[in-house]
Amino acid sequence: MLDPDSxxxxxxxxxxxxxxxxxxxxxxxxxxRVSLHKPEIKLESLKEDIKDFLKTSGWEKKLQNAVYxxxxxxxxxxxPAAPPEHMKEPLAYMRxxxxxxxxxxxxxxxxxxxxxxxxxxxxxxxxxxxxLLNKWNEMGTDEPDxxxxxxxxxxxxxxxxxxxLRNPNYENGEQPSFRxxxxxxxxxxxxxxxxxxxxxxxxxxxxxxxxGIDDSAQVPPEFFENEHVRVGQKVLAEQDSAAxxxxxxQGCPTxxxxxLWALILNISNQPEDILYYxxxxxxxxxxxxxxxxxxxxxxxxxxxxxxYYFVFEDYLxxxxxxxxxDTSVLEHFTxxxxxxxxxxxxxxxxIEEYAVFYPPNGVIPFHxxxxxxxPLCFLYHEPSKLYQIFRExxxxxxxxxxxxxxxxxxxxxxxxxxxxxxxTHLPQLFYHLREIGAQPAGSCCVCFPSSQPxxxxxxxxx
Numbered sequence: 001m002l003d004p005d006s007x008x009x010x011x012x013x014x015x016x017x018x019x020x021x022x023x024x025x026x027x028x029x030x031x032x033r034v035s036l037h038k039p040e041i042k043l044e045s046l047k048e049d050i051k052d053f054l055k056t057s058g059w060e061k062k063l064q065n066a067v068y069x070x071x072x073x074x075x076x077x078x079x080p081a082a083p084p085e086h087m088k089e090p091l092a093y094m095r096x097x098x099x100x101x102x103x104x105x106x107x108x109x110x111x112x113x114x115x116x117x118x119x120x121x122x123x124x125x126x127x128x129x130x131x132l133l134n135k136w137n138e139m140g141t142d143e144p145d146x147x148x149x150x151x152x153x154x155x156x157x158x159x160x161x162x163x164x165l166r167n168p169n170y171e172n173g174e175q176p177s178f179r180x181x182x183x184x185x186x187x188x189x190x191x192x193x194x195x196x197x198x199x200x201x202x203x204x205x206x207x208x209x210x211x212g213i214d215d216s217a218q219v220p221p222e223f224f225e226n227e228h229v230r231v232g233q234k235v236l237a238e239q240d241s242a243a244x245x246x247x248x249x250q251g252c253p254t255x256x257x258x259x260l261w262a263l264i265l266n267i268s269n270q271p272e273d274i275l276y277y278x279x280x281x282x283x284x285x286x287x288x289x290x291x292x293x294x295x296x297x298x299x300x301x302x303x304x305x306x307x308y309y310f311v312f313e314d315y316l317x318x319x320x321x322x323x324x325x326d327t328s329v330l331e332h333f334t335x336x337x338x339x340x341x342x343x344x345x346x347x348x349x350x351i352e353e354y355a356v357f358y359p360p361n362g363v364i365p366f367h368x369x370x371x372x373x374x375p376l377c378f379l380y381h382e383p384s385k386l387y388q389i390f391r392e393x394x395x396x397x398x399x400x401x402x403x404x405x406x407x408x409x410x411x412x413x414x415x416x417x418x419x420x421x422x423x424t425h426l427p428q429l430f431y432h433l434r435e436i437g438a439q440p441a442g443s444c445c446v447c448f449p450s451s452q453p454x455x456x457x458x459x460x461x462x
Contacts, residue, residue: 089337140313151367183419211251312377329361
């Protein structure tokens with residue numbers, strides 16, 4: 001067990017190391033140099049005067065938001081003696097199950113690649129590059145023949161894997177007893193009970209106001225809604241990520257939601273962020289990946305296949321195609337139970353010097369993947385900002401919904417929590433659903449969706 005002081009020291013060292021390599025660090029240095037020419041900066045109190053300048057000019061707040069973002073994204077440091085894989089997933093049987101699942105996905109991808117005689121990646125001809133660039137904002141009108149492509153897996157396939165998870169060190173009798181969990185998830189993970197959830201979500205208590213309840217037609221707006229919106233506007237004016245996250249625990253006003261979410265995620269859409277998005281777009285224009293067809297297929301089967309007409313289809317293509325090329329996403333694998341698949345330049349199979357991650361972000365899209373992005377399209381209409389919001393949400397939250405792990409926010413724990421609460425507090429409903437063959441978690445499975453070198457095609461994933 002890591003003592004609190006050592007853990008704090010390791011956390012501080014990690015945050016300092018990461019921020020030193022960020023654009024924020026260079027911006028702070030530049031602003032500090034600029035301040036040296038200001039008359040209020042005195043040589044005898046140089047350090048304190050520069051600190052005051054950074055505080056009054058808003059740069060201190062940006063640094064605080066960056067530190068808060070790091071604390072939210074990366075897990076607490078492990079004990080120095082702990083093996084590296086324990087940071088990814090502490091339970092060996094979970095790591096083994098995730099590894100087996102990844103082999104299934106790669107087998108599906110490789111077999112499709114072989115059957116269709118299509119390389120995993122290749123450079124687009126100049127004519128195709130020009131055509132794609134011209135129709136970048138209207139890709140939804142394109143109707144490519146995708147009949148031969150199939151999703152690598154669907155949510156029901158993943159649910160089946162979760163149902164078969166077992167802890168080999170845990171003996172569970174064949175005959176169910178009153179002590180057994182009767183749901184689909186059969187692993188002994190610790191999940192929170194109602195008192196613990198009440199403590200975690202105290203803002204939902206009856207003694208506190210909550211937007212969506214206390215702003216109903218029967219409650220005059222001056223009692224809660226107007227004040228809550230006023231406080232939200234003040235939070236946005238202060239540009240404080242921690243305050244914004246605390247604020248939305250009592251509900252997020254519709255008109256402020258986009259800005260509040262961006263503030264919580266520390267997304268500001270700076271010129272360098274827009275440039276980065278354009279570089280990803282350029283990579284999409286130049287190279288054709290097999291996963292591009294999987295993305296097209298998924299969007300056509302999900303968002304486009306909507307009776308109410310989903311008008312943001314173009315955004316989905318733009319965001320997901322760029323996402324597949326974003327190598328910065330690879331960083332989340334340091335704290336994810338998953339491992340990015342590798343591929344090799346044609347003719348160099350097995351030679352590590354010629355290995356690259358495939359796709360470049362390490363994430364193979366599956367049936368329903370585009371539904372992670374779809375709701376965000378209603379909030380953000382600048383493709384670069386929409387992209388940044390989705391990427392940050394993915395590396396913080398979404399990746400846990402399609403990887404096997406014991407993390408409390410992972411899909412295994414969430415399913416187990418849902419089944420445990422239902423079995424404990426609504427037993428009649430739980431048993432009725434089982435009797436009619438509609439397992440509660442199984443019925444909800446639809447709720448979780450289920451840079452290349454120049455001059456060479458890429459073949460073979462491992």
